Amino acid sequence: MSENPALFEAEAEPVEELGPTGRPWPDLPEPRGPKEGPRRAVVIAMTNQKGGVGKTTTTINLGAALVETGRRVLIVDFDPQGSASVGLGVNPHTLDASIYNLLLGRDLNPADVVIDSGVEGLDLLPANIDLSAAEVQLVSEVAREQTLRRVLKPLRSAYDVILIDCAPSLGLLTVNALTASDQVVIPLECEFFALRGVALLTDTIAKVTDRLNPDLEILGIVGTMYDGRTLHSREVLERVVEAFGDTVFHTVIKRTVKFPETTVAGEPITSYAPSSPGADAYRMLAREVLARCPDA
Numbered sequence: 001m002s003e004n005p006a007l008f009e010a011e012a013e014p015v016e017e018l019g020p021t022g023r024p025w026p027d028l029p030e031p032r033g034p035k036e037g038p039r040r041a042v043v044i045a046m047t048n049q050k051g052g053v054g055k056t057t058t059t060i061n062l063g064a065a066l067v068e069t070g071r072r073v074l075i076v077d078f079d080p081q082g083s084a085s086v087g088l089g090v091n092p093h094t095l096d097a098s099i100y101n102l103l104l105g106r107d108l109n110p111a112d113v114v115i116d117s118g119v120e121g122l123d124l125l126p127a128n129i130d131l132s133a134a135e136v137q138l139v140s141e142v143a144r145e146q147t148l149r150r151v152l153k154p155l156r157s158a159y160d161v162i163l164i165d166c167a168p169s170l171g172l173l174t175v176n177a178l179t180a181s182d183q184v185v186i187p188l189e190c191e192f193f194a195l196r197g198v199a200l201l202t203d204t205i206a207k208v209t210d211r212l213n214p215d216l217e218i219l220g221i222v223g224t225m226y227d228g229r230t231l232h233s234r235e236v237l238e239r240v241v242e243a244f245g246d247t248v249f250h251t252v253i254k255r256t257v258k259f260p261e262t263t264v265a266g267e268p269i270t271s272y273a274p275s276s277p278g279a280d281a282y283r284m285l286a287r288e289v290l291a292r293c294p295d296a
Contacts, residue, residue, distance in 0.1 A: 020228060020252040021241050028287045031069040034160045035295075041074070041159040042296040043152065044219065044289075045181040049204075050197045051168035053189040054224030056083040057259050058285075059165040061278075062185075064268030065286035067121040071160035071296070074114065076125045076152070078177050080132035084165040085124060088117045089266025092128035100130040102151045104137055110155050119271060123159075135172050144172065145212050149180035161296050170204050178208040183219035183293060188240060190226045190233040190252075195240060219292055222285060223252040251285040253278070 019025045046059045056079070063073040077084035078099060082092035092098075097113045102125075115124045138144045152162060164177045178184065184205055188194055202218070209216045221244055227233045241248050254277065262272045269279045290296055 019250050020226060021223070021237060021248055021250055023241070023250060026250055026288075026291075028284075028291055031287050031290055033070045034072075039072070039157050039160055041156040041162045042183065042293055043156070043162045043164065043181045044183045044185055044293075045164045045166055045174075045177045046185050046187060047164075047166040047174055047177065047201065048187055048194075048197070049168055049170045049174070049201055050189070050194050053168075053187050053194055054253060054259075055168070055187045056087055056165050057263075058185070058187045058222060058224060058253065058282075059084055059163050060087045061262075061268050061270060061282040062285055062289065063122055063161070063163050064119055064270040065279075065282040066161055066289070066296075067119060068270060068283065069286065069290065070121075072121050072123075072158065074123045074125060074155060074159045074162045075117070076148075076162060076164045076177075077127035078131070078148070078164050078173060079127060079167040080129050081167075082126065082128045082131075085126040085128070087263050087266065088119075088122075088124050088268075090115060090124065090126050092126065095126055095128055098130060099125050099127045099151070100134055103131075103134050103147050110151055111158070114155070118266075119268060122268075125155075131167075131173070138172055138176075145175050145179045148176040152180055170201070174204075175208060175212070178205060178216060179212045181213070181216060182295075183217055185219050185289070186221045187224045187253075188221050190223050190236045190240075192232070192236060195236055198240075198243075218247060219289065220249045221247055222249045226252045226254045228254070249285060249288050251281055251288055253281050253285070 063075050066073050085092045117124045166174050166177045223237050256278045258273050258278050262269045265272050
């Protein structure tokens with residue numbers, strides 16, 4: 001009787017686990033500590049001209065996750081709605097000074113406007129509705145696109161990472177943020193209309209890179225508000241990966257009721273619900289950011 005050759009075949013290699021983006025999860029190293037020596041913060045603009053895409057949520061929670069790796073992080077609220085300030089428990093209407101005062105005047109020290117967020121290692125440069133006037137007032141300023149860069153310059157030596165929560169527009173405030181930044185992270189809601197605006201945003205980034213900030217780079221696109229149970233979310237994420245490839249982070253931020261709760265509590269999800277899937281997702285995103293941005 002002949003032997004069955006199938007009995008002697010080598011065992012099949014284990015199949016790589018695919019993440020929600022349809023790609024194998026990368027083998028990310030454990031987050032290292034911050035670099036030794038003098039600090040010079042990496043400035044990252046969190047931007048998307050469409051509102052409601054999880055931009056502020058991502059800014060706050062990515063900042064908190066980076067703090068857990070030993071870094072000092074500054075969040076710059078650059079949205080007149082003051083969402084990042086509210087999300088960290090600050091009442092924008094009671095501020096004595098804000099980012100607006102730093103943009104339009106030179107008599108304030110930026111360090112004096114910075115607020116302790118309540119999370120060790122995480123500080124906030126707050127904003128309120130006054131910032132909406134800056135868009136008009138800056139028009140007549142010399143080098144108006146460089147104003148935020150001037151404000152942040154003395155702060156860079158005190159932090160490892162500065163995250164700018166941009167306004168949901170492509171106006172002068174966002175151009176200021178892109179001009180002041182080294183990298184851009186684009187939070188993208190896994191929804192069709194959010195996808196349509198990415199081309200316009202990348203065009204604006206290309207113009208700023210060409211004319212104002214040649215060192216600006218897109219660090220990555222992160223899918224937010226993802227619901228893997230719906231065909232629509234899965235299709236949008238698939239199309240984003242097809243269009244942008246490895247620019248898309250492997251980490252995807254799923255919908256959860258915890259995120260609205262953290263806004264009410266005025267603290268990041270990493271401290272409000274430290275063992276939740278949402279907190280773990282932002283820790284994984286922080287690992288990806290550090291792997292892609294060795295200077296951070």
